[in-house]
Amino acid sequence: MHPVPELGQSGVDDLDKALVDGLLAGNRRALAKAITLVESTRTEHRQRAERLLDALLPHTGRTMRIGISGVPGVGKSTFIEALGMYLIAGGHRVAVLAVDPSSSVHGGSILGDKTRMELLSQRTEAFIRPSPSSGSLGGVAEHTREALLLCEAAGYDIIIVETVGVGQSEIAVAGMTDAFVLLMLPNAGDDLQAIKKGIMELADLVVFNKADIDPTAAQLAAAQMRSALSMLHPASPNWNPPVLTLSATRRDGLADFWQVIEQFKSTLLATGEFAARRRHQAQAWMWQQIDTGLRSRFREHPAVKTAMAELVVSVEAGSTTPTAAAQRLLGLASRIF
Numbered sequence: 001m002h003p004v005p006e007l008g009q010s011g012v013d014d015l016d017k018a019l020v021d022g023l024l025a026g027n028r029r030a031l032a033k034a035i036t037l038v039e040s041t042r043t044e045h046r047q048r049a050e051r052l053l054d055a056l057l058p059h060t061g062r063t064m065r066i067g068i069s070g071v072p073g074v075g076k077s078t079f080i081e082a083l084g085m086y087l088i089a090g091g092h093r094v095a096v097l098a099v100d101p102s103s104s105v106h107g108g109s110i111l112g113d114k115t116r117m118e119l120l121s122q123r124t125e126a127f128i129r130p131s132p133s134s135g136s137l138g139g140v141a142e143h144t145r146e147a148l149l150l151c152e153a154a155g156y157d158i159i160i161v162e163t164v165g166v167g168q169s170e171i172a173v174a175g176m177t178d179a180f181v182l183l184m185l186p187n188a189g190d191d192l193q194a195i196k197k198g199i200m201e202l203a204d205l206v207v208f209n210k211a212d213i214d215p216t217a218a219q220l221a222a223a224q225m226r227s228a229l230s231m232l233h234p235a236s237p238n239w240n241p242p243v244l245t246l247s248a249t250r251r252d253g254l255a256d257f258w259q260v261i262e263q264f265k266s267t268l269l270a271t272g273e274f275a276a277r278r279r280h281q282a283q284a285w286m287w288q289q290i291d292t293g294l295r296s297r298f299r300e301h302p303a304v305k306t307a308m309a310e311l312v313v314s315v316e317a318g319s320t321t322p323t324a325a326a327q328r329l330l331g332l333a334s335r336i337f
């Protein structure tokens with residue numbers, strides 16, 4: 001075991017000073033190590049991670065954060081790789097992170113691992129990190145949010161957060177990015193699914209991929225989507241989500257895509273919505289942390305554990321109502337907080 005190092009004035013110990021310096025210099029190994037630290041559940045690691053994030057926070061934020069979602073097979077990794085290469089050619093540095101709910105539920109992963117995006121992963125201007133594989137979706141999202149900040153501090157100016165079109169992960173990703181992009185297939189009928197699940201309302205931009213297969217069908221799908229979107233409440237009061245078609249394999253439509261993202265960014269910057277969204281996200285993040293913290297401190301407290309064991313039995317047996325049981329348990333809160 002290492003002796004616990006003295007804390008310096010910055011609050012970061014000597015052990016992590018090298019990590020901070022390496023990360024700020026854009027060293028990818030330092031970045032990967034720092035992300036491993038924020039993903040750790042060990043208390044000692046958590047404390048180090050928090051000090052690290054505090055020290056690095058002033059170096060974060062001057063970036064574009066883009067969320068990309070779509071069902072498996074829609075072409076997310078092909079598109080992100082093509083876009084990443086396009087952006088690197090334009091002088092950007094690109095980090096790709098993932099929020100994969102399946103990786104936390106059964107250890108398997110819909111988004112796959114690092115073997116995807118082979119070209120992009122070989123570039124020093126790119127950093128690709130798969131989804132953290134432990135914890136609930138909330139925990140995975142939390143770690144990804146922190147990894148995003150670390151990537152920004154390491155000098156990546158475009159951060160892409162990828163997620164699969166299932167469950168709640170879109171909401172988590174839309175809540176940590178500046179622009180949320182929905183990738184779809186013409187003729188797949190998943191547009192209806194997305195509308196039903198309320199995901200369409202999160203979209204700042206809708207993209208039909210694989211337009212090379214049947215360009216007419218892609219145009220038709222785009223037109224139908226435009227009219228569907230016109231009936232929904234848009235995510236922003238200042239921006240009507242455009243609908244594009246492209247082909248990720250042919251690298252066709254990337255420049256148009258990026259132009260729309262830049263237009264979106266300048267519109268939101270001009271109206272003040274860009275900063276307002278980030279403020280709102282920071283506040284929501286804080287409350288989410290408080291909720292999680294309160295819930296676990298409450299559940300772990302011995303008095304609650306004892307009372308809970310009895311009350312669960314009587315609620316299940318029908319001799320106590322869930323409401324009465326909850327009130328009794330909440331009555332213990334004053335002893336804990």
Ligand code: GDP
Nearest residue numbers: 071072073074075076077078209210247248249
């Ligand atoms: P993901 O699961 O969303 O990450 O999808 P992938 O990027 O792995 O793509 C799934 C399949 O669709 C792969 O075989 C890709 O080569 C193919 N694909 C992706 N984009 C396009 C495209 O624009 N046109 C065509 N024809 N195929 C594509």
